[in-house]
Amino acid sequence: MSVQDWLTAIPFLLRGLGVTLYVSLAGTLVGCAIGLLIAVTRWTGLPLLVVLAKVYVSFFRGVPLLVQMLLFYNFLPFVGIDLSAPASAIGALGLVGGAYIAEILRGSLAAIPSGQIEAARAFGYDPVTIWQTILLPQMVRIAMPSITSEFILLVKASSLISVVGLTELTRVAQGFAASTFRPMEFYLAAAALYLVTNLAVAAGGRAIERKFSRGVA
Template sequence: MLAAARWTLLISLGGMAISLALGIFVCASRISKEPIISGLAALYISFFRGVPLLVQLLVFYYMLPYIGLDLPAIAAAVLAVGMCSAAYTAEILRGALQTIPHGQTEAAHALGIPTFSLWKRILVPQAIRIGLPSLVNELILLVKVSSLASVVGIGELTRISQNITGETYRPLEIYVAAAAIYFLINLVVSLLGRLAEHKLKVV
């Protein structure tokens, strides 16, 4: 079960990495002044927030081979989890950006700072700092929803717990142990998040 927990962590952390990178791009597109770009970003957010993650996992797993992407199940799961989470991350960052004084952007433009540098050096770092509590909560959620990856045959914690239960006929002990492992993982994530918040002085 501890070995299986590594797959749980891989899905969660890999999904969060994709979520953050893609979420920044979707967030920037969502607040774009170009109606088409903003509309496409809004559609992306609405779709991935409106369709259950279980359905998304199945679609990614069975659809990718049809378009010539024969990815391993774990890669398809990480991609699906990351793209789904990116919709939530984009909204978290958009909310954080709205709290940043607009004068910073105006000052950057007045100083001739390029848009990419503005986002990289000024806006994104502040948005991540402000939205850090919500981003930590999103990572905790990903740890829990990683159990859905069992439907595509990945031997993560929930799937292995089911297999052991089928062999030993001792569901209470096995599932309590699985719950304890999930709890410990999320406790560590929560503590690290609080440490980061304290270090960055998030209010």
């Protein structure tokens, strides 16, 4: 391929990468909010809420993301909810990410010594204060490595969002591979961009972990 061909393709590849990062980050943030809600719901111990939380986690962990995305995109209009393609992609990624993050937070919560909660209750702390001052900070610190890994997984899983009409990185590479009959070059370029992005995310996650560790020390 000529230099001119690459100069033409690179802006489109970077734009596709931008879509990938935007949807993945937004999906991760939605997933964190859902995961925290599920973790709190299960912590309450109320039987109905616990059962509903378990059903949610089981469904979104047990059904392939592609099927979930197609269901999410095609089902909502039937109930009068018409979302844009980006909102549909973010919602689908957020729902599946929330199921995994809920389990991550549940494990992190279980790692906190129960004696801390009992001591806080003995001092008269209400449940909201216990969550804000004791449980949540420790839970986030413990869960951060796994949440970083989940974000990386969602970046890779975002290659499926083209099924709802978004032109993300993989879709851009497919388009250029088909139009130029040079699949190897463009798929390698996409792979390199994914790799660099995820290495940067992993490095950022380790930096945040070190900051949390210094704060604890």
